[in-house]
Each structure stands twice: as C-alpha cells, then as structure tokens.
Amino acid sequence: MLIKDVIIIGAGAVGCALAKVFSEYRMNVCVIEKEADVAFGTSGRNSGVVHAGFNNKPGSFKAKFCVEGSRGFENLAEELGIEYKKTGKLVTGFSDDDRKKLEELKKRGEINGVEGLEIIDGNRIKDICGSVKGNFALWSPQTAVFDPFEYTIALAETAAANGTGFVFNERVIEIKVTDSGRFKVMTENNSFESDILINCAGLGSAEICKMLGVNRYDINPCRGEYHILAKPGKNNDIGEPKIPVYPVPDEKKGVLGVHLTPTVGGNLMAGPGAEFIEDKDDYANEEDMMKLLSEGMVRLIPDLQNVPVIRSFSGIRPKLTDSKNEIIEDFVIEKSEEYEGFYYLVGIESPGITASMPIAKYLFDRIEKDFGESFEKKKNCKSRKDMFSRREYKGLRKMVCRCEGVTEERILRAFDDIVLLGAEPTIKGIKNRTRAFMGSCQGCFCTIDTTELLGRERNVSPDRLTYSGKGSEMFEGILK
Numbered sequence: 001m002l003i004k005d006v007i008i009i010g011a012g013a014v015g016c017a018l019a020k021v022f023s024e025y026r027m028n029v030c031v032i033e034k035e036a037d038v039a040f041g042t043s044g045r046n047s048g049v050v051h052a053g054f055n056n057k058p059g060s061f062k063a064k065f066c067v068e069g070s071r072g073f074e075n076l077a078e079e080l081g082i083e084y085k086k087t088g089k090l091v092t093g094f095s096d097d098d099r100k101k102l103e104e105l106k107k108r109g110e111i112n113g114v115e116g117l118e119i120i121d122g123n124r125i126k127d128i129c130g131s132v133k134g135n136f137a138l139w140s141p142q143t144a145v146f147d148p149f150e151y152t153i154a155l156a157e158t159a160a161a162n163g164t165g166f167v168f169n170e171r172v173i174e175i176k177v178t179d180s181g182r183f184k185v186m187t188e189n190n191s192f193e194s195d196i197l198i199n200c201a202g203l204g205s206a207e208i209c210k211m212l213g214v215n216r217y218d219i220n221p222c223r224g225e226y227h228i229l230a231k232p233g234k235n236n237d238i239g240e241p242k243i244p245v246y247p248v249p250d251e252k253k254g255v256l257g258v259h260l261t262p263t264v265g266g267n268l269m270a271g272p273g274a275e276f277i278e279d280k281d282d283y284a285n286e287e288d289m290m291k292l293l294s295e296g297m298v299r300l301i302p303d304l305q306n307v308p309v310i311r312s313f314s315g316i317r318p319k320l321t322d323s324k325n326e327i328i329e330d331f332v333i334e335k336s337e338e339y340e341g342f343y344y345l346v347g348i349e350s351p352g353i354t355a356s357m358p359i360a361k362y363l364f365d366r367i368e369k370d371f372g373e374s375f376e377k378k379k380n381c382k383s384r385k386d387m388f389s390r391r392e393y394k395g396l397r398k399m400v401c402r403c404e405g406v407t408e409e410r411i412l413r414a415f416d417d418i419v420l421l422g423a424e425p426t427i428k429g430i431k432n433r434t435r436a437f438m439g440s441c442q443g444c445f446c447t448i449d450t451t452e453l454l455g456r457e458r459n460v461s462p463d464r465l466t467y468s469g470k471g472s473e474m475f476e477g478i479l480k
Contacts, residue, residue: 006198010202011168012042015198035468037423044152051143052109082150083146093138119138150432155356172204173188204219205345229267229307247300258271258296267438275289283315388417393412408457425454425460427443
C-alpha cells in the first residue's frame with residue numbers, strides 16, 4: 001500500500017511533534033484541531049517542566065520516552081529556536097517516611113537511566129536554594145523548564161513550513177472507513193480522507209477511539225489548579241527559587257503534589273492540585289483548592305505568604321481508566337486490530353510534553369515498519385523561520401504591554417503568524433506567542449491598546465475579537 005495521506009487529530013504537543021516528523025517526508029499531512037489554535041488544551045495548561053524521568057515505573061513508555069525526551073530536549077529547543085533552561089530540581093522531605101520515599105525515587109530514576117540523582121541534606125538545600133525548607137531532598141540536575149506554548153507553536157510552525165496543513169475549529173463527529181480502506185473523517189463542517197489516521201486528541205482521545213470500535217478505554221479528567229505569583233520587584237521582595245521545588249509525590253493519587261516552578265518568563269507558579277471531575281471542559285478555579293495551593297506553597301517557602309497571586313488557572317490531565325474504572329498508569333500507544341492504518345494515543349498526560357518527540361519518532365518508525373515501506377524523505381527540510389515571522393514592521397515600536405515589554409511589532413507579528421498557520425487570531429493566541437497580558441495587570445491596560453492596534457493595522461472589528469474562539473467574545477458591541 002502506497003501511503004499518500006496522513007491525518008492527525010489533535011494539535012497539542014504530541015500531535016504537533018508527529019506533524020513535524022511526518023512533514024520531513026513526501027506525504028500529505030493534515031492536522032485537525034477542534035480549538036481555534038494550537039496548545040489551547042492540556043499542552044498549554046501545565047507546569048512547563050522538562051522532567052528527568054525518575055517518577056515513572058521502570059520499563060513503561062512513560063519512563064522510556066521521558067528519559068529520552070529529557071536528554072534530547074536541549075538540542076530540540078535549539079533547533080526550534082525556543083527558550084530552555086536546565087535548572088535542576090529539588091524534591092524535599094521532612095520525615096523518615098519522606099526520606100524512604102525519596103530513596104525509592106532515586107533508585108527508580110537510576111533504573112530508568114536518569115543521571116546525577118543525589119539525596120542531599122538541609123545544608124546542601126540551603127546552598128542550592130536558601131529559601132526552600134526541608135530536612136533533606138532528592139536533587140535532580142537534569143530537570144529543566146521551558147515554555148509549553150512556545151514549544152508547541154514551534155513544532156506546528158516547523159511542520160507548516162514543510163507543507164503540513166492545519167485545520168482549526170473543526171470538531172470530529174464521525175469516522176468511517178471507505179470501501180478502498182481509506183479513512184473518512186467528518187467534522188461539523190467538512191470531511192477529510194487519509195490512508196493513515198492518528199488519534200492524538202488528548203482529553204477526547206477515548207471518544208475518537210470509540211468512533212472506530214475501540215471501546216476499551218475511558219478518560220477520567222483530573223483537574224489541576226495553579227497560582228501565578230508576581231515577579232520579584234515592587235510587590236515581591238523575597239526573590240524566588242530559580243529551580244522547581246517539589247514535595248514528596250502522592251503515590252496513591254498518581255500526582256506530584258503542589259510544587260513551585262519558575263517560568264522562563266520570570267514568574268513563579270504554585271500547583272497543581274488534583275481533583276477528579278465529570279466535565280473535561282471544566283477549567284474552573286475553586287476556593288477550597290485555591291487555599292490548598294496557598295498552604296502548599298508556603299510549606300515549601302514560608303515567605304511566599306506575602307507575595308501577591310496575579311492569576312490562577314487550571315489544566316486537566318487525561319487520566320486513563322479501563323473498563324473497570326481502574327487507572328492505567330502508562331501511555332497507550334497502539335494500532336487498531338481491525339483497521340490497518342489507524343493508530344491511537346490515549347492517556348498522554350505528564351510527562352507527555354517531555355516525551356512528545358520520542359513518542360512521535362517511535363510511532364513514525366512503527367508505522368513505517370507496519371507498512372513495510374521506507375518512506376521517502378524530503379531533500380531540503382525548512383525551519384520555521386523560513387516561513388514565519390519574516391515580515392518587516394517599520395515604525396511600530398510603541399509599547400503595548402508595559403509589564404512584559406511587548407511592542408506593537410510583536411503583537412502584529414504574532415497576529416500574522418497565527419493567520420499564516422491557518423489558526424483563528426485570538427487574544428489567547430497572541431498572549432501565548434508574546435507574553436502580552438501576562439504581567440501584573442493581567443491585560444487591564446494592554447487589552448484595549450491591542451484591540452485598537454488590530455483594528456487600525458489589520459481591520460479587526462472589536463466585536464469580532466475573541467479571547468479563545470467562538471463563545472469567548474471580548475466585547476458586546478461598540479459605543480460612540
């Protein structure tokens with residue numbers, strides 16, 4: 001069978017990593033995404049940590065691909081042109097039971113191939129990060145931080161520069177197999193056909209599986225909420241840790257606990273909590289969980305009780321359960337037994353972003369082997385810079401977002417890149433590409449300036465401007 005057309009459902013980190021890998025070969029590749037832009041789901045709602053790989057069960061996909069992803073992430077970040085900081089990480093403990101668990105984590109990490117793990121005492125903790133409390137800790141020098149928005153966008157733009165097509169605002173509602181064995185994917189507005197169909201739909205992955213008779217899995221959504229703290233400065237004179245700081249993980253819940261993570265943009269995040277919910281689109285922030293986050297971060301660094309929280313948000317992990325409602329602790333990466341060419345990835349939660357490129361390469365190699373073909377590689381692959389952010393913007397140096405130092409030029413460049421990718425221009429999409437609206441004022445001033453700029457330079461009417469797509473309109477109308 002000659003493979004011509006590939007459809008990938010889902011434009012999160014794994015879907016976009018797959019798009020990048022496939023775009024390097026002579027195939028027609030299309031990514032279908034229900035949201036208005038890339039990284040609007042789980043891939044854009046997390047801690048932004050490149051995990052080293054000591055939390056996962058030895059021999060699992062999670063362990064294998066996390067360690068591979070961690071080792072290769074720095075080179076990948078350089079290739080994509082994104083920011084990456086190898087910070088190291090502390091997992092702190094206070095009791096004898098905590099120390100025992102940290103020893104177990106260290107042993108597990110060493111089996112997985114993680115390098116440089118150490119159990120250190122309180123004095124060493126103070127040397128590494130003086131504000132952190134703990135009697136001892138697991139020190140992981142391989143852990144890093146990055147921007148998950150920037151990463152996913154860079155993967156998508158690289159794929160697009162090499163011919164991958166992206167279709168946004170298209171929710172898949174039905175999938176059929178034609179008489180010729182091709183897949184017909186129907187959305188609310190269109191239909192698409194392919195020889196290979198890859199399900200990377202994240203929180204919707206089990207639902208997509210069921211459209212082709214794979215009924216073994218269910219997604220049990222687990223919401224994690226976060227605080228974002230003010231940057232060091234006028235409202236924060238304690239400084240903040242330059243490394244991620246974690247408590248001993250909760251093995252029963254399968255989560256890492258409320259931890260502190262510095263972002264590449266300079267803020268500190270506290271979270272996430274862990275709460276199983278019914279609605280996988282429920283991104284609410286609840287008062288009780290907000291209090292627990294505050295208590296958790298103060299336990300790690302007491303002085304944080306005086307630092308303002310400038311925003312709270314939540315993400316939802318696609319926790320995978322089987323037909324008996326028991327949690328499956330590993331990624332599911334499988335092919336259909338009934339339909340040749342249908343591959344599905346279910347339960348891709350943490351450390352999914354760290355593992356995204358190894359997952360993509362593994363699946364590509366598996367597909368190539370399954371079809372008994374050596375796919376033809378393109379002779380000259382392009383970088384994202386060959387297509388995106390090339391336009392000149394003269395005379396547009398006025399500052400729009402003073403908190404984050406974002407100019408009119410950067411706003412318009414982001415807008416144009418969104419259009420070029422085929423996504424819908426939104427405030428959230430611009431925010432993810434520029435950090436505008438992420439400062440202490442959270443867009444109170446720069447939202448209006450951005451709206452006026454887009455109206456003046458790109459003819460965008462305020463009543464058509466949305467935050468994240470249909471149903472999130474920013475304004476009701478215009479008063480004169």
